[in-house]
Structures are given as structure tokens and as C-alpha cells.
Amino acid sequence: MEIKQRLMKIVGPERVADGAAEKHVYSYDMTENPSLPPSLVVMPQTLEEVQQIVQAANTTKTPLIPFVTGQSVGGLTIPAVEGAVIVDLKRMNRIIEVDEEAMYVLVEPGVTFGHLKKYLDDHHPTLRYTYPLAPPYTSVLANALLEGLCDLSTRHGAMADFINGLEAVLPTGEVVRVGTGASGEGNWFSRYPLPDLVGLFAGWQGMTGIVTKMALQLWPKMPFNRHVGLLCFGEEPTIRMLTRIARTQVLDDSVCVSTPLVKMVSGVAAPVELYDGEPDYGMLLTVSGNTETEVSEKINVIRRIVNEERETDSRHVLISWEGLMKLMGDQWGPFVDLPSEMYKVLAEHDGLTWVGTYIHPKYWKTVLEEGRAIVEKYGFELIANLKAMKGMHFGEFKFIFRFPKDDDTVKRVRECNAELLDLALSYGAIPYKTPVWAAKKLQERLDPNFVMLMRRVQRALDPNGIMNPGRWGLDERD
Amino acid sequence: MLNEPKDLVGNVLYILLARQFEDDRLLSEVKDWRMTVVLDTDYYPVTLTFADGITIERGAVPNPTIILGTTFDTIVSIAAEEMSPVRGLINRKLRIRGLLKHPRAAFRFYRLIVRAMGV
Numbered sequence: 122m123e124i125k126q127r128l129m130k131i132v133g134p135e136r137v138a139d140g141a142a143e144k145h146v147y148s149y150d151m152t153e154n155p156s157l158p159p160s161l162v163v164m165p166q167t168l169e170e171v172q173q174i175v176q177a178a179n180t181t182k183t184p185l186i187p188f189v190t191g192q193s194v195g196g197l198t199i200p201a202v203e204g205a206v207i208v209d210l211k212r213m214n215r216i217i218e219v220d221e222e223a224m225y226v227l228v229e230p231g232v233t234f235g236h237l238k239k240y241l242d243d244h245h246p247t248l249r250y251t252y253p254l255a256p257p258y259t260s261v262l263a264n265a266l267l268e269g270l271c272d273l274s275t276r277h278g279a280m281a282d283f284i285n286g287l288e289a290v291l292p293t294g295e296v297v298r299v300g301t302g303a304s305g306e307g308n309w310f311s312r313y314p315l316p317d318l319v320g321l322f323a324g325w326q327g328m329t330g331i332v333t334k335m336a337l338q339l340w341p342k343m344p345f346n347r348h349v350g351l352l353c354f355g356e357e358p359t360i361r362m363l364t365r366i367a368r369t370q371v372l373d374d375s376v377c378v379s380t381p382l383v384k385m386v387s388g389v390a391a392p393v394e395l396y397d398g399e400p401d402y403g404m405l406l407t408v409s410g411n412t413e414t415e416v417s418e419k420i421n422v423i424r425r426i427v428n429e430e431r432e433t434d435s436r437h438v439l440i441s442w443e444g445l446m447k448l449m450g451d452q453w454g455p456f457v458d459l460p461s462e463m464y465k466v467l468a469e470h471d472g473l474t475w476v477g478t479y480i481h482p483k484y485w486k487t488v489l490e491e492g493r494a495i496v497e498k499y500g501f502e503l504i505a506n507l508k509a510m511k512g513m514h515f516g517e518f519k520f521i522f523r524f525p526k527d528d529d530t531v532k533r534v535r536e537c538n539a540e541l542l543d544l545a546l547s548y549g550a551i552p553y554k555t556p557v558w559a560a561k562k563l564q565e566r567l568d569p570n571f572v573m574l575m576r577r578v579q580r581a582l583d584p585n586g587i588m589n590p591g592r593w594g595l596d597e598r599d
Numbered sequence: 600m601l602n603e604p605k606d607l608v609g610n611v612l613y614i615l616l617a618r619q620f621e622d623d624r625l626l627s628e629v630k631d632w633r634m635t636v637v638l639d640t641d642y643y644p645v646t647l648t649f650a651d652g653i654t655i656e657r658g659a660v661p662n663p664t665i666i667l668g669t670t671f672d673t674i675v676s677i678a679a680e681e682m683s684p685v686r687g688l689i690n691r692k693l694r695i696r697g698l699l700k701h702p703r704a705a706f707r708f709y710r711l712i713v714r715a716m717g718v
């Protein structure tokens with residue numbers, strides 16, 4: 122029996138599609154990565170259906186690509202091989218459990234950030250999750266698996282650090298649970314002190330199985346919050362201020378963007394340039410506390426650092442959030458609740474891409490300076506985005522490109538992204554949500570034994586090589 | 600009535616003034632004004648040309664009617680109501696040139712910008 126008939130038998134004919142339109146929709150994303158249509162799309166709704174799909178694919182040696190909304194900005198759900206089946210998980214969209222005492226939520230892959238935020242606000246108003254610079258219709262589970270960043274990353278780190286455990290269908294069809302949830306229902310309180318097998322799935326881009334449930338840490342929603350803006354000049358003072366402020370541990374989160382992005386959010390029409398005399402960067406700094414006094418003292422800690430820096434350059438300016446909205450527009454208001462608001466301006470064209478990396482703090486400033494020169498050389502809008510991560514244990518940076526997808530521009534974007542990645546890799550930065558072309562460059566710099574270990578783990582879990590083959594550049598079999 | 604400038608300070612002025620021009624009476628009043636004002640900040644200067652509306656441009660034109668010297672930090676302090684415009688003038692955080700020669704223009708602009716800042 123052909124794979125299509127097998128899948129139709131599992132989920133019903135109405136949830137299997139191989140029309141030209143469906144295949145086209147799943148063949149590309151907003152990035153510059155080359156498109157390739159899948160052979161068909163299947164939409165399971167239950168764990169049992171996912172399990173049967175994987176078992177069927179093993180029989181026919183059919184490549185499977187887990188998919189929710191395809192918004193990874195890494196081309197991670199574009200088929201890398203011919204004949205792939207997209208397993209679209211968006212119908213699995215239950216919020217299964219919120220544990221108020223242990224502060225976690227158990228979700229299926231189709232649960233989105235918008236969905237989760239509304240659910241928590243309505244039913245568990247004392248708890249919050251964390252939200253990324255991504256559309257509100259993107260998957261909570263996928264984002265955590267891909268180790269991206271969020272609006273609590275300055276305090277808690279990458280999104281994968283929020284994972285308490287998960288349930289997955291292995292590439293060979295068995296259902297496994299990792300983390301304390303492996304000991305029974307209603308017990309997803311931690312991923313320790315067991316061997317940390319979350320690492321068999323997080324960061325693997327769907328090569329080691331299909332994750333069907335995930336327990337994620339929630340946090341108390343603090344009664345008092347405040348946001349401030351900071352306009353600053355020059356890469357060195359900007360990074361120095363951000364680093365100094367983050368190391369005080371007063372921040373919930375920090376977002377530092379180049380001024381063109383500040384102006385875009387304020388309503389300036391494309392193309393947006395940086396003019397002489399304008400501050401180079403703008404930061405959004407978020408603090409919270411149990412009392413107004415605690416919050417005010419945290420702001421005073423920030424103000425003291427900024428005032429010290431102002432002795433060298435008085436143009437650095439700290440702005441209250443109310444003042445910022447008055448001067449730069451009310452559209453800044455929703456951004457602090459849901460960073461997705463900033464995403465709107467990035468969707469100016471049909472193309473959007475970036476190479477996001479995590480980097481040692483000592484190289485942050487240099488890479489920012491040299492990266493800026495590369496972007497300016499290619500003539501793109503300067504949209505830099507930085508975040509202090511996990512109390513300043515490391516930094517994140519990326520240059521974002523919004524672009525029309527004509528052939529010439531796509532070619533320039535590819536060249537510029539490649540040059541930026543080479544620069545980042547030369548300073549030991551590690552890309553996240555890594556597209557295949559970037560993974561191959563990364564592999565050249567990684568210890569060969571690390572790559573060998575990755576390959577060995579992947580082959581042990583997926584002997585038939587059916588799970589998202591081609592990702593991470595690990596597809597070449599000996 | 601108002602152009603949308605692409606620089607930061609000009610855009611701030613645009614946002615402040617655009618809110619005010621939802622008031623038709625103010626709009627028709629300002630349309631009759633004829634003057635040029637340079638807002639000379641520590642970031643860079645911006646020129647507001649009043650002539651059947653307002654044109655906001657990065658840079659300073661020669662021989663403006665009024666020059667208002669200040670820092671962006673002062674603009675922020677006034678917007679955040681941490682400093683009143685009067686206090687700014689007394690402390691010379693706001694400096695008006697052309698006041699004696701063009702008191703009416705200076706007063707008009709002062710009144711407009713104070714209203715736009717909501718203070």
C-alpha cells in the first residue's frame with residue numbers, strides 16, 4: 122500500500138492532502154532558503170495517530186517533517202529531500218494541564234503563544250509564560266524545542282531552559298516521556314535529577330522524533346512591573362551599559378535594537394535609515410517586583426549606571442515608558458505585553474530572515490561593530506537585535522533582514538547572511554534555529570567528535586533516517 | 600498638513616503634533632502661521648516650517664524665526680513631566696533665540712509644543 126493510502130486510513134481522507142496548492146503552501150517560508158514541495162501533508166489529531174504515521178513511514182521509508190506553523194525563520198520545515206510528508210500538528214492544540222503549585226503547563230504542539238497567554242490571563246491570572254519576538258500564532262512547543270529566546274531570557278535563558286519534560290514518538294514509533302513526567306501523570310515538575318534526556322529532542326530540529334506534549338515552566342506574574350527605554354550611542358558604550366545593567370540581575374528582560382527598528386515601530390516608512398546624530402541603539406529594559414518600592418529601587422540601579430555613562434556622553438538618555446509612548450507613539454504600549462507587536466513591522470515585505478547566534482560576552486561588541494559594517498556594505502536596513510541572556514552568562518545578537526523576494530535581493534541576502542555567519546563563527550558564536558547551509562558551516566568549526574556523537578545519536582534513534590532528513594547537515598550516511 | 604519625517608527627532612515632533620491636529624480649530628489656526636523654527640538639539644537640529652501646514656526637516660535652515668536650543672534628555676524630562684517647560688527656561692535647559700525680535704512667533708510655538716507634550 123502506498124503511503125498516501127496508509128495515512129488516509131490512519132487519519133481519514135479529509136486530513137491528507139497532496140493538491141498543488143497545499144504542496145505549494147508547505148514548500149517555502151519567509152526566508153531565503155530554497156523551496157521544495159512535500160509529496161503530501163497529513164494532519165493528525167492524537168498521539169495514537171502520530172504513532173501510526175511514524176510506524177507507516179518506517180515501513181515505506183518515507184521522510185517525515187514535523188510542522189506547526191512554519192515560522193522558524195530558519196527554513197526548518199522546508200523539505201530538504203524529495204518525497205517528504207509534512208506532519209502538520211496544529212490540530213493537536215490542547216492545553217492539557219496547568220499545575221498551579223509546581224507552576225508548569227502541559228501543552229500539545231498546536232498550542233500557540235496567543236492561545237496560551239489568553240488562557241493563562243483568563244484562568245490562571247497569577248501565572249505567566251514567556252513570549253518571543255514571533256507572531257502570536259506560532260507554536261509554544263516548537264519555539265522551546267528550537268532553543269530560541271523570549272521576554273524572560275535575560276533572567277532565565279533560552280526557551281529550552283523552560284522545559285520540564287516532554288512526550289515524544291520516537292522515529293521507530295515508540296512513545297517515550299522524559300523528565301519527571303516519566304513517573305506518572307500530573308508530575309511534570311522538573312527534568313532533574315534524572316539523566317537529562319530532554320537534550321535528545323531540544324535543538325534537534327525534529328530529527329529525533331515528534332514531540333507530542335511538553336511541560337513548560339510558568340512563573341508568578343509579579344504585581345508590579347515597569348519598563349524603561351534607553352537611547353544610546355556607539356557599540357562599545359551600548360554593550361557596556363547593557364552588560365553592566367544585566368549583571369546587576371535586576372532585569373526580567375532586555376531588548377536592544379538598532380535605531381532603524383525603533384523608528385519602524387514608531388511608524389517611519391520603509392526604507393528606514395540611520396542618520397548622523399541619531400542614537401545608534403534603543404533598549405527596552407523590564408523589571409518587576411513584589412512592591413512599588415522594589416521596582417523603583419531596581420530602576421534606580423539602572424539609572425545609576427546610565428548616569429555614570431552619561432559623564433562620558435550625555436546623549437545617552439533613559440526614558441520612562443510613559444514618556445516614550447508620548448514621544449514615540451502609542452504603538453509601543455502593546456509591545457511590552459506581547460513582543461509579537463514588534464514583529465508586525467518586520468513583515469513589511471514577503472521576505473524575512475536572520476542568522477541568530479549566542480555568543481561569549483567578550484566578543485559581543487566586536488561582532489556587533491563588524492557585523493554592522495557588513496550590513497552597511499550590502500546596503501540593507503540596519504536592524505540589529507541583541508539580548509543579554511541568563512543574567513549575562515552570554516549574549517544574543519542577530520541582524521534582521523526584511524526584503525522583497527526578487528532574485529537579486531535574495532542573492533544579496535544569502536551573501537550577506539553567509540558573511541555575517543562567517544564573522545560570528547570566527548568569534549565562537551553558535552547559531553540557533555540553524556538552517557542547513559549554516560549548520561554545514563558550523564560543522565566545519567565544531568570538534569569532529571561532537572559531530573560524530575550527534576550523528577551516532579541520530580542514527581541510533583532513527584535507523585531508517587526518516588525524521589526530517591537533511592537537517593543539521595547530518596544526512597550523509599557512511 | 601504635516602509631512603512624516605524619517606529621522607528620530609523629526610518623527611517625535613510629528614507624533615506630538617499629529618495628535619494635536621485632530622483638533623480642527625487648532626489646525627486651521629496653525630495653517631495661518633508663517634514662521635520657521637529650528638529645534639537645535641544635542642542629537643541634531645530639526646527645522647519646522649509653518650506655511651499652510653508644517654514641514655519637518657532634518658537640519659537647520661539659515662535665518663529661522665526662532666531657535667529653540669535644548670537636549671533630547673530635556674525633551675524626555677518634559678514629556679515625562681519630571682521638568683516643567685517654565686523650569687526648563689529658568690534653568691536654561693530650554694533656550695529661545697529670536698524671542699525679542701519675534702515674541703508672537705515664540706509664544707505661538709511655545710504654546711503649541713507645550714500643548715503637544717501634554718504638560
